[in-house]
Amino acid sequence: MNKQELRKEFKEKRKALPEGEAGRLSELIAGHTIELLGAHPEWRHIHLFLPIKKNREVDTFPILTYLRGNGSQVYTSYIKSGEEGMLTLNITREIDLATNELGIPEPVIKKTVSPEKIQVVLVPLLVVDRMGNRLGYGKGFYDRFFKSLGSDVFKLGLSFFAPVDQIRSEAHDVALDACVFPEGVVVF
Secondary structure, eight states, X not given: OOHHHHHHHHHHHHHHSOHHHXXXXXXXXXXXXXXXXXXXXXXXXXXXXXXXXGGTOOOOHHHHHHHHHXXXXXXXXXXXXXXXXOEEEEOOSOOOEEEOTTSOEEESSOOBXXXXXXXXXXXXXXXXXXXXOEEOSSSOHHHHXXXXXXXXXXXXXXXXXXXXXXXXXXXXXXXXXXXXXXXXXXXX
16 A cells, blocks of 8 residues: 555544544553653653644643653644744643644744754654554654754654554655554554
């Protein structure tokens, strides 16, 4: 199956998840993610995505609550209209969020910071393969973001669905280091 077909299939699978089931799976994924992050106290600068509810993405707000409570520096990104890349924001403190035109929650007050301290990036995706190649929405924002970070940044996907055998990767694609599923964590 090509990327376009896989993207369509997994968008439909995710959309077909009943809201209660998506919530239950998100709780399992959040629990495994928190356990993994807790096992690495050296990871103090964590970037996470805020979920697009209409796309039924994994709910990362429980992870955000945990990270704020343990003293981590927490970051997210937003896409400035007309820009190719993502800008980084610190969201360690309680802040007001609003949903942008793409359905992405983002801080109302946008004070950008340098992403240079980020050690771990929690990554949204539709599906991943057994080698860590992820399939997102096809815009390349995260691939470009990864290339702007140091090579030692740990890239952690969050997925409702088990890995597929193979996603054909291209030169610009950046693979994940690990992925969290409802059943647990897989390191690539």
